[in-house]
Amino acid sequence: MLACRPGAISRATPKGTIVRELPCRCWECIDCGPQRKRALMALARDGKPDTLLTLTVDPANFETKEEAHDALKHRYSDFVEMARKKWPKTRVEYLGVIEATKLGWPHFMRAPFIPQRSISRYFEKHGVGKIVDIRKVRGTRQVAAYVAKYLSKKPARFGDGKRYVRSQSWESQEAKAWRQENVKPHLWQLWDRAAFLVVEHLETFGHKFFECPSGGWLSPPIFGGSR
Numbered sequence: 059m060l061a062c063r064p065g066a067i068s069r070a071t072p073k074g075t076i077v078r079e080l081p082c083r084c085w086e087c088i089d090c091g092p093q094r095k096r097a098l099m100a101l102a103r104d105g106k107p108d109t110l111l112t113l114t115v116d117p118a119n120f121e122t123k124e125e126a127h128d129a130l131k132h133r134y135s136d137f138v139e140m141a142r143k144k145w146p147k148t149r150v151e152y153l154g155v156i157e158a159t160k161l162g163w164p165h166f167m168r169a170p171f172i173p174q175r176s177i178s179r180y181f182e183k184h185g186v187g188k189i190v191d192i193r194k195v196r197g198t199r200q201v202a203a204y205v206a207k208y209l210s211k212k213p214a215r216f217g218d219g220k221r222y223v224r225s226q227s228w229e230s231q232e233a234k235a236w237r238q239e240n241v242k243p244h245l246w247q248l249w250d251r252a253a254f255l256v257v258e259h260l261e262t263f264g265h266k267f268f269e270c271p272s273g274g275w276l277s278p279p280i281f282g283g284s285r
Contacts, residue, residue: 066253067246068260075265078274079253085221098222102153102205103198105228109167110195110204111177112157116187127156127216131223133184137177138225145170151225155205156216168228 065080081090113130120126134154141150150169174192182188195201215221249256257267257275265277 066249066251066256068249068256069246072279074276074278075260075267076274076276077253077256077260077267080248098155099202099205101224101229103201104230105151105153105168105224106198106230107153107168107195107201109169109171110191110193111167112191113177113181114187114189116189119185119187124217130186133181133186136184137180140180141169141172149227151228153222153224153228155222 065082066077067080068075068077081087081093083090083094085091085094113134115126115130117126120129138150138152148170150167152167152169171194172192174190177192178188178190181190195204251259253275257265260277261267264280266280267275267277270276
């Protein structure tokens with residue numbers, strides 16, 4: 059297991075200067091891995107899905123796992139477009155996580171309950187595989203249980219593919235508004251040293267930092283601005 063490399067970010071705000079640790083965001087990291095898992099579980103709940111769809115490829119149809127991954131990704135995109143045309147008044151959104159042992163993509167979907175046989179025939183016809191499981195999801199507690207099951211380990215990755223994918227409108231409007239307001243990378247300064255060293259450095263310019271309960275350090279505004 060890896061640990062986060064030293065690094066920090068700082069930002070001047072009307073309330074003062076903020077300094078935070080810069081996470082590496084690696085799934086293998088003992089610090090960031092559990093945080094990323096919790097964030098993905100929260101994202102799954104935020105989409106308020108009503109259907110869990112699990113697709114499993116047939117290894118006999120592919121020479122490599124990467125090839126199977128790419129085929130499943132493209133065919134699933136085509137499947138979503140087909141569903142959106144068939145149910146134009148319904149928002150068909152998805153969050154997909156790769157489950158490595160079976161090379162399947164468990165998908166949470168906000169979509170009509172599509173008959174399992176129809177889905178199976180579609181993916182078998184396009185050379186992916188016919189093993190499909192679909193079931194109703196009732197409530198955020200059941201969503202959390204399903205996500206915890208599939209994320210007992212870190213999501214798998216094949217080649218350059220992503221560990222999980224989602225549609226653009228999966229995220230709720232409330233969550234999207236919060237992220238757009240609070241996550242603005244261009245406003246942060248990057249430091250190649252640990253956060254406590256950044257705090258010590260900035261205190262030489264008159265800052266007085268205190269540790270925040272939510273994480274990081276905050277220094278009230280000082281005369282002449284912050285550096």
